[in-house]
Amino acid sequence: MNSKVKYDVIVIGELNVDLILNQIGQFPEIGKEIIANSMNLTLGSSSAIFASNLSTLGTSVAFIGKIGQDGFASVVLNSLNSKGVDTSNIIQSETLNTGATIVLNYDQDRAMVTYPGAMEDLRLEDIDFDFLTSCRHLHFSSIFLQPSIRKSLPFMFSKAKLLGLTTSLDPQWDPAEKWDVNLSELLPTLDIFMPNKAEFLLLTATNSLEEGIAKIKNIAPNLILIIKDGVNGAYAWKAGQLIHQPAFLNENVVDCIGAGDSFNAGLINAFIKGDSIEKCLESGAITGAVSTTRAGGTGAFKSLDDVRILSVEVFNVIF
Numbered sequence: 001m002n003s004k005v006k007y008d009v010i011v012i013g014e015l016n017v018d019l020i021l022n023q024i025g026q027f028p029e030i031g032k033e034i035i036a037n038s039m040n041l042t043l044g045s046s047s048a049i050f051a052s053n054l055s056t057l058g059t060s061v062a063f064i065g066k067i068g069q070d071g072f073a074s075v076v077l078n079s080l081n082s083k084g085v086d087t088s089n090i091i092q093s094e095t096l097n098t099g100a101t102i103v104l105n106y107d108q109d110r111a112m113v114t115y116p117g118a119m120e121d122l123r124l125e126d127i128d129f130d131f132l133t134s135c136r137h138l139h140f141s142s143i144f145l146q147p148s149i150r151k152s153l154p155f156m157f158s159k160a161k162l163l164g165l166t167t168s169l170d171p172q173w174d175p176a177e178k179w180d181v182n183l184s185e186l187l188p189t190l191d192i193f194m195p196n197k198a199e200f201l202l203l204t205a206t207n208s209l210e211e212g213i214a215k216i217k218n219i220a221p222n223l224i225l226i227i228k229d230g231v232n233g234a235y236a237w238k239a240g241q242l243i244h245q246p247a248f249l250n251e252n253v254v255d256c257i258g259a260g261d262s263f264n265a266g267l268i269n270a271f272i273k274g275d276s277i278e279k280c281l282e283s284g285a286i287t288g289a290v291s292t293t294r295a296g297g298t299g300a301f302k303s304l305d306d307v308r309i310l311s312v313e314v315f316n317v318i319f
Helices: 046-056 071-082 117-121 153-162 183-189 197-204 209-216 259-272 277-291 304-315
Strands: 007-012 016-024 036-044 061-064 099-106 109-115 135-141 166-170 224-228 234-238 241-245
Touching: 007 046, 007 259, 016 071, 036 046, 036 071, 036 099, 046 061, 046 071, 046 135, 046 259, 099 117, 135 153, 135 259, 153 166, 153 183, 166 259, 197 209, 197 224, 209 224, 224 259, 224 277, 234 277, 241 277, 259 277, 277 304
Parallel strands: 007 061, 007 135, 016 099, 135 166
Antiparallel strands: 016 036, 099 109, 224 234, 234 241
C-alpha cells in the first residue's frame, strides 16, 4: 500500500442541511396551510450523509466540498467532525450561503425543495489532487446539483485513477429532468456506478434494466454497476453477470431519507475491505434498511454498535 495513504475514502460533493418535516397529513396545496407535528434540522446532502455513515461503519473518510460561513455551515461541520470525518479540505465561502433542503415526509414518500447555495460553486480547481494521493478511493455524488464541476468529472476521475484511487459515483436525481450526461465519456473513468432504477433508466434512455445494461456494457465493460430499487432490493452487474439482492424490509419505517446514501456507505465499506460483490450488495441492503429505523439520513448511525444492534433487533441480520 502507498505509504502516503491516510484515508480509505475521499468524498467530493455537495453539502447542505435538511430541515425535515414529519407527520404531515398530506402534501400541501397552493394557497393552503398544513401542520407538521415533527421537525428536525440535521445534516443533509447525499455526499455528506454517505460520508458520515461510512465513517461510522469504521472506514476512514475525508471530505472536499463548499459551504458558507453561517449557522447551517456550523451544523454541517459539527456533524461531520462528530463522526470523525476529516473536514480540513472543506471550503467556506465568504460570499455564498450554505445550501439547505426542506423535506416533506408523507407516508413512505417525500417531496423536497433545495436551495443549492455554495454547493453550486464547487469547481475542479477547488480539489487538491496532492491530498487525493493520501486516499484509496474517491466517491462523488449529486452531479446535477453541482454544475460548476459536472463537465470536469471525467477528468477528475481519470486523474484520481492515475493516482491509484478506485472511483465511484452516485448521480442522484436531475431536478431539471434533462439527464444530460455523456455516459461514453464518464463511465469508463468509474469503477462503480450507483444510480437507483429510475435514474438509471432515464440516464440510459431505456425502458428496462436489460436494455440499459446492454447500452452501457460496451461503453465500460469493466464497470461494476449497482442499481438500487427500493423495496425490490438492489442489483449488481459485473463481468456479464446480473446479481439480485432482496431488500431487508422495515415494517415500521420512520422515514426513507438517506436510505440510498446509507446503502452506498454499506456497499463501499465492504468494497474497501475487498469483499465479494455479493457481500457488498448485502452490506448495502442492510445499512440502507437500518437507515429507515430512525429519522433523518444519519439518525440510525450514532455508532457502529448501534447499527449492529438495529440490524439484529429489527432485521435479524448480523452486520
